[in-house]
Amino acid sequence: MSLKFGITGYTGSLGRIIAKSHNRVKYFYFKGDIRDRKKVFNWIENKKFDAIIHLAAIVPIKVVNSNKKKAYNVNYIATKNIVDEVKKNKIGWFFFSSTSHVYSSKNYNINEKAKTNPISYYGKTKLLAEKYIIKHLEKSDSKYCIGRIFSTTNK
Numbered sequence: 001m002s003l004k005f006g007i008t009g010y011t012g013s014l015g016r017i018i019a020k021s022h023n024r025v026k027y028f029y030f031k032g033d034i035r036d037r038k039k040v041f042n043w044i045e046n047k048k049f050d051a052i053i054h055l056a057a058i059v060p061i062k063v064v065n066s067n068k069k070k071a072y073n074v075n076y077i078a079t080k081n082i083v084d085e086v087k088k089n090k091i092g093w094f095f096f097s098s099t100s101h102v103y104s105s106k107n108y109n110i111n112e113k114a115k116t117n118p119i120s121y122y123g124k125t126k127l128l129a130e131k132y133i134i135k136h137l138e139k140s141d142s143k144y145c146i147g148r149i150f151s152t153t154n155k
């Protein structure tokens with residue numbers, strides 16, 4: 001029996017790589033507007049996932065800054081809605097793709113315990129989502145992982 005994973009943001013570079021990487025996992029992709037709370041809730045409740053990988057986000061700084069409300073709704077509110085369903089449905093594992101933008105610029109190596117101080121509005125929206133995840137999943141039946149991605153390369 002294969003594991004059932006839900007993936008948001010499957011059309012992005014990370015989503016495409018992850019979807020091709022495991023044979024023992026059956027992936028179910030969220031198709032539609034991640035801000036549509038009812039559609040997200042139905043997707044999660046109907047599939048009974050073992051895990052959810054949440055990659056959907058508005059990322060390019062120029063795009064985020066040109067529509068901050070949309071970025072806030074996608075990067076924070078949609079994540080909040082997913083986390084609420086993860087907790088309610090006791091999904092075993094949740095991965096959230098965050099960003100290095102939650103840190104201020106440094107001239108030295110840092111680790112995940114470094115003080116956060118977002119360098120962009122994008123970083124602020126992702127840090128809000130991280131804090132919500134920690135607050136609501138810390139003492140729940142769902143384990144979580146927040147990956148602060150510094151950069152990716154792709155053909």
